[in-house]
Amino acid sequence: MTHRSTLVPVVLVALLMVWTGVSEAFWPFTRGVKAAPDSVQQRKWGVQFEQWKMQADAGTLAEVVPAAADSGEAAAPRTDMSEIIRQSREAAARADSLAAATDSSGSIPPDSSRTTAIEDAKAAADAESKALIAAALAAAGFRPSFDSGLRSTNDRMTFNSSLNASFMDPSGVRLTSGLNYSDDYNLNQGTNTRSKGLNNTFSLPVKSQGLNFSLNTSNSKLDVLGSRTTTNERATTATDNRSAGLTSTLGRDIMRGVRANASYRVDFRYGNQDITATGSSSGDRENKTHGQAYGAGMSFNRLKWVTMSGRVGRSLDNNTDITSSFITPDNPGGEQTSASRGDSVETTVSMPIGKYLPRLSAVYSLTRSKRSFTEPGRTSSGATGGGGNFVLETEQRFRRSVQLTSTFVPIRRLSMDLTYEVGRDSVGYDLRANSFNDTQDQRWSVDGTFKFDSLGTITFGINHGRTTVDRDEQGSPNPQTRTDRENRLTLDVTQTWVGTLKTKLYGEIRLNQGFYVHAGPQGLGDRDDLRTQVGLDVDGRINSKMSAGLKSYIRTFDQAFIDPRRSASSRNETEFVTRLSFTYNITPSFSLTQLYGLSSKVLDEIYNADRNTLNRNHFLNTNWSYGYNKRLSFSGLFNYILQDNGAFFDDPRTVSTQRFFSPTVENRKNEARVEVHYALMPDDKLSISSSQQVVRDRRTSFRGGEISSVTTTLRSNLAFGVASTITLGDLKLVSQATRNQNINSALNRNVFYNIDATLKYVF
Amino acid sequence: MENSPSSKRNAFLAALCLLLLASSGCDVFTPRTPPPPCDPLTDPNCRTPPIENEPLTPEIVRDNIIAAMEGFTVSPNYENSIAEELPGELLFVYVPDPALESVFPGFFADWHRAREVQFMLDLLQSGSNNLRTVDLNVTTFSELPGHFQDPDRARYNVEYDLLLTFVDSSVDPPEETSSRYCATALWDFIGGDRNFWRLQRWEEISPSSDADCLGSMGLLRATTGQGL
Numbered sequence: 001m002t003h004r005s006t007l008v009p010v011v012l013v014a015l016l017m018v019w020t021g022v023s024e025a026f027w028p029f030t031r032g033v034k035a036a037p038d039s040v041q042q043r044k045w046g047v048q049f050e051q052w053k054m055q056a057d058a059g060t061l062a063e064v065v066p067a068a069a070d071s072g073e074a075a076a077p078r079t080d081m082s083e084i085i086r087q088s089r090e091a092a093a094r095a096d097s098l099a100a101a102t103d104s105s106g107s108i109p110p111d112s113s114r115t116t117a118i119e120d121a122k123a124a125a126d127a128e129s130k131a132l133i134a135a136a137l138a139a140a141g142f143r144p145s146f147d148s149g150l151r152s153t154n155d156r157m158t159f160n161s162s163l164n165a166s167f168m169d170p171s172g173v174r175l176t177s178g179l180n181y182s183d184d185y186n187l188n189q190g191t192n193t194r195s196k197g198l199n200n201t202f203s204l205p206v207k208s209q210g211l212n213f214s215l216n217t218s219n220s221k222l223d224v225l226g227s228r229t230t231t232n233e234r235a236t237t238a239t240d241n242r243s244a245g246l247t248s249t250l251g252r253d254i255m256r257g258v259r260a261n262a263s264y265r266v267d268f269r270y271g272n273q274d275i276t277a278t279g280s281s282s283g284d285r286e287n288k289t290h291g292q293a294y295g296a297g298m299s300f301n302r303l304k305w306v307t308m309s310g311r312v313g314r315s316l317d318n319n320t321d322i323t324s325s326f327i328t329p330d331n332p333g334g335e336q337t338s339a340s341r342g343d344s345v346e347t348t349v350s351m352p353i354g355k356y357l358p359r360l361s362a363v364y365s366l367t368r369s370k371r372s373f374t375e376p377g378r379t380s381s382g383a384t385g386g387g388g389n390f391v392l393e394t395e396q397r398f399r400r401s402v403q404l405t406s407t408f409v410p411i412r413r414l415s416m417d418l419t420y421e422v423g424r425d426s427v428g429y430d431l432r433a434n435s436f437n438d439t440q441d442q443r444w445s446v447d448g449t450f451k452f453d454s455l456g457t458i459t460f461g462i463n464h465g466r467t468t469v470d471r472d473e474q475g476s477p478n479p480q481t482r483t484d485r486e487n488r489l490t491l492d493v494t495q496t497w498v499g500t501l502k503t504k505l506y507g508e509i510r511l512n513q514g515f516y517v518h519a520g521p522q523g524l525g526d527r528d529d530l531r532t533q534v535g536l537d538v539d540g541r542i543n544s545k546m547s548a549g550l551k552s553y554i555r556t557f558d559q560a561f562i563d564p565r566r567s568a569s570s571r572n573e574t575e576f577v578t579r580l581s582f583t584y585n586i587t588p589s590f591s592l593t594q595l596y597g598l599s600s601k602v603l604d605e606i607y608n609a610d611r612n613t614l615n616r617n618h619f620l621n622t623n624w625s626y627g628y629n630k631r632l633s634f635s636g637l638f639n640y641i642l643q644d645n646g647a648f649f650d651d652p653r654t655v656s657t658q659r660f661f662s663p664t665v666e667n668r669k670n671e672a673r674v675e676v677h678y679a680l681m682p683d684d685k686l687s688i689s690s691s692q693q694v695v696r697d698r699r700t701s702f703r704g705g706e707i708s709s710v711t712t713t714l715r716s717n718l719a720f721g722v723a724s725t726i727t728l729g730d731l732k733l734v735s736q737a738t739r740n741q742n743i744n745s746a747l748n749r750n751v752f753y754n755i756d757a758t759l760k761y762v763f
Numbered sequence: 764m765e766n767s768p769s770s771k772r773n774a775f776l777a778a779l780c781l782l783l784l785a786s787s788g789c790d791v792f793t794p795r796t797p798p799p800p801c802d803p804l805t806d807p808n809c810r811t812p813p814i815e816n817e818p819l820t821p822e823i824v825r826d827n828i829i830a831a832m833e834g835f836t837v838s839p840n841y842e843n844s845i846a847e848e849l850p851g852e853l854l855f856v857y858v859p860d861p862a863l864e865s866v867f868p869g870f871f872a873d874w875h876r877a878r879e880v881q882f883m884l885d886l887l888q889s890g891s892n893n894l895r896t897v898d899l900n901v902t903t904f905s906e907l908p909g910h911f912q913d914p915d916r917a918r919y920n921v922e923y924d925l926l927l928t929f930v931d932s933s934v935d936p937p938e939e940t941s942s943r944y945c946a947t948a949l950w951d952f953i954g955g956d957r958n959f960w961r962l963q964r965w966e967e968i969s970p971s972s973d974a975d976c977l978g979s980m981g982l983l984r985a986t987t988g989q990g991l
Contacts, residue, residue: 186861188949188966188968189860189861189966189967189968189969190968190969191861193861222865222868224861224862224864224865226861227860227861227862227865227969235862237861237862237865237866239865239868273865275862275865275866375866375867375985375986432986433889434885434889434987435885471889478889479888479889480884480885480888480889487791487792489792509792511791511792511793511794513794513795520835520888521810521835521887521888522810522812522834522835522836522888523810525838525888526795527838528794528795529794530792530794558794559839560794560795560796560797561797562795562797562798563798564798564799564800564801564806564809565800565801565808565809565810565811565812566812567797567798567799567800568800568811568812569812569815569836569839569840570797603817606797607797607799607800611814613817615957615958615959617956617957641956643956643957643958644958645817645819645958645959664817664819665819665958667955667956667958669914669956693912695912695913695914697914697955713914715909715912715914717912742909742912750909
């Protein structure tokens with residue numbers, strides 16, 4: 001019996017693999033095909049793989065959380081139930097991480113104990129998940145709510161509002177509805193964008209059978225008024241999208257340790273766009289789609305040493321596109337029909353092998369799609385020809401990947417995550433030029449943690465990647481065709497010396513190389529980037545009131561361009577950075593924070609030493625805050641930064657290695673700000689605030705080592721605002737209005753207002 | 764005899780040190796040596812990259828961008844002019860003009876440095892689009908003083924005019940065509956504190972009304988190469 005139950009999922013996975021191969025054999029990926037427009041327009045594909053994936057995922061969740069099975073959930077307003085689903089998933093993830101942590105810490109050496117710990121963790125998460133769902137059911141009922149917000153700055157104003165309602169009974173039947181409206185005035189672009197939408201979702205679970213049915217509808221309208229066209233006219237673009245879909249999902253145990261899920265969805269989508277202008281820039285397009293998607297999956301977790309799952313899905317769409325651009329004597333209605341198809345397969349096998357390999361899993365996935373859409377037509381040179389003329393474009397995409405991951409625990413304090421991935425992603429367009437891309441990626445990594453004592457940890461990582469990018473379309477050489485390689489090594493040593501002092505010493509070296517096949521206008525693009533970094537972080541608590549930190553590192557970045565036509569751009573960059581931070585809580589109501597920084601960066605041009613540069617800066621940031629009482633508080637800051645840039649050259653008079661700095665420009669910035677906040681009513685129900693800020697920027701330019709010009713810019717802002725936070729039962733209103741007055745040497749005066757207001761009411 | 768924990772620890776440390784030494788000793792981390800640059804006076808195929816000036820001001824960054832595009836040099840010149848990405852933060856932002864955003868809904872939502880550089884590579888170094896010359900003129904480049912309170916950042920009002928000339932050599936005689944992209948835009952620069960400016964945000968305001976102009980460079984971005 002055991003062998004037979006083991007055989008079922010193995011056969012299933014094998015069938016999926018075979019099916020994948022057959023599918024690929026009958027549907028080879030065409031390499032940058034540019035079909036003739038007529039034949040292209042007869043074939044249109046539109047695929048939504050994520051849709052069925054969501055349904056397949058929901059199949060297992062549907063029986064406990066019916067609403068999750070509804071693929072229209074993303075469009076529906078966020079509700080308490082969606083939060084419950086999220087928390088439930090997090091609980092499951094926590095169980096996995098807890099199990100992994102239990103493994104890697106080595107605190108439970110025997111296999112049996114570790115297995116028990118993992119099971120306990122999963123059981124705890126399962127209980128937590130069920131408790132969350134029970135809480136959601138307890139909150140069932142009719143729950144309408146209203147949200148609105150208004151935001152205004154000196155160049156933009158937005159208003160949005162939404163009215164949402166949800167109804168759920170304890171059996172899980174759920175109805176949600178949302179109505180939203182937004183208005184956006186962009187003063188820079190001189191436009192007004194209005195959108196409104198209505199979304200409805202109804203879901204009906206049949207728990208005893210593991211079934212869930214859901215119906216969702218949506219209607220959204222988007223109007224953009226006042227956008228300028230190339231003929232300097234004002235245009236209005238009206239977009240109307242509608243959709244309706246019916247989804248059914250099934251998830252149930254068909255025998256001990258074997259679970260199956262399936263989903264089916266049928267939907268209708270409609271989209272219409274009208275561009276209206278007084279001139280010749282008008283255009284229109286309309287799309288109608290009848291779609292269906294179905295998928296099925298199975299998981300097997302009966303045995304302790306192996307779990308397997310697999311799923312397969314297909315999406316089919318029938319599209320009709322109508323646009324005046326398609327009108328011909330033979331097609332006076334400007335209508336074109338096309339069909340769509342997409343397939344997806346994913347299989348996962350996980351198995352722990354003893355205490356040294358507590359985790360080993362393999363994932364194989366494949367998706368391929370063809371998607372069509374209308375976009376502005378182009379001229380023969382590849383340039384576009386304006387916004388009113390549309391053509392039908394088709395995208396083909398084919399992705400496949402295999403991922404192997406494992407956790408390796410060779411000794412008690414050492415844990416390593418091993419990953420090997422190989423994948424290929426191919427994409428091409430029928431009309432769009434220079435769009436073909438066939439990328440093959442292969443990479444492996446080792447990431448480890450070694451606890452050398454109770455207070456110290458070494459983490460390390462070794463990564464290697466190799467990516468081949470083929471951009472040659474129809475045999476036409478593309479200078480972007482290349483092979484990229486990456487090697488990376490990281491090492492961190494973290495040590496807690498005493499309870500109040502912690503250090504981290506870290507280093508990294510990374511080399512990225514590009515090997516190009518065809519020369520472009522600037523020759524071959526071959527390039528090597530070498531990055532290294534060594535740093536030290538120190539965090540310490542001096543006493544109960546004071547703490548301090550140090551961050552210091554040296555970083556190098558060497559760029560080498562290998563083609564002689566590009567090698568003049570090769571350069572080496574070295575940066576030295578030290579930062580100190582200091583926090584002092586002088587009294588419970590008065591605190592002071594300071595940050596000091598010192599850095600310098602040397603840029604050496606390899607083949608043009610005359611252009612070597614050095615730039616340096618040091619800064620001091622000081623922040624303070626003081627609460628006089630519960631109602632009155634003060635805060636402020638003082639920032640200072642000095643920056644200079646200049647040439648950094650060898651001494652021409654000697655052969656010594658000493659270098660000299662000749663400044664080109666120096667910036668000195670001082671900034672001061674003081675803020676006062678006073679609560680007229682307790683709990684900030686009504687408060688006033690004032691902020692005064694002054695920034696002085698002094699810029700000195702040099703020529704030949706002598707000062708050539710000095711400019712000083714003074715910016716100041718005086719802000720006075722009123723804020724209110726009112727909570728009356730389920731009503732919450734947060735509003736703030738601020739008057740800003742800028743005084744600076746360039747504008748003399750500039751007054752503007754900022755307004756923010758949000759209202760939320762749960763009936 | 765069973766090994767003690769300390770001997771195992773020492774063995775591991777020794778193995779790790781050996782691994783590090785072995786790694787440093789072999790060629791795994793040894794870059795190639797760049798050859799001396801070619802000489803245009805002796806090599807007719809020599810086309811050295813434009814000189815990249817230290818970006819001490821936004822004006823120098825603008826000049827570096829122009830030189831990089833006209834000199835077909837994405838790496839390192841154009842690359843170095845775009846704000847670097849920090850861990851978890853995509854610093855460079857491109858905002859298309861709203862008319863274009865409507866035509867390509869969502870296409871520019873996550874336009875970041877890598878996509879910007881890839882766009883330039885597809886435009887300038889694809890090798891199969893017959894692009895022969897690039898002429899970028901920035902006709903207006905004026906700072907909007909005081910827009911940012913922090914002197915680390917600066918906003919400039921920009922008008923640009925990009926002329927691309929294509930030559931199709933597959934026909935006899937070779938056919939020459941051109942495309943122009945012109946627009947007004949806002950360019951935000953970052954790096955004033957370190958005198959090391961880079962372009963951080965490019966917001967198209969509106970395409971030029973010039974009859975020859977196809978639109979803003981957003982149109983070029985959306986339709987060049989893979990766009991990913």
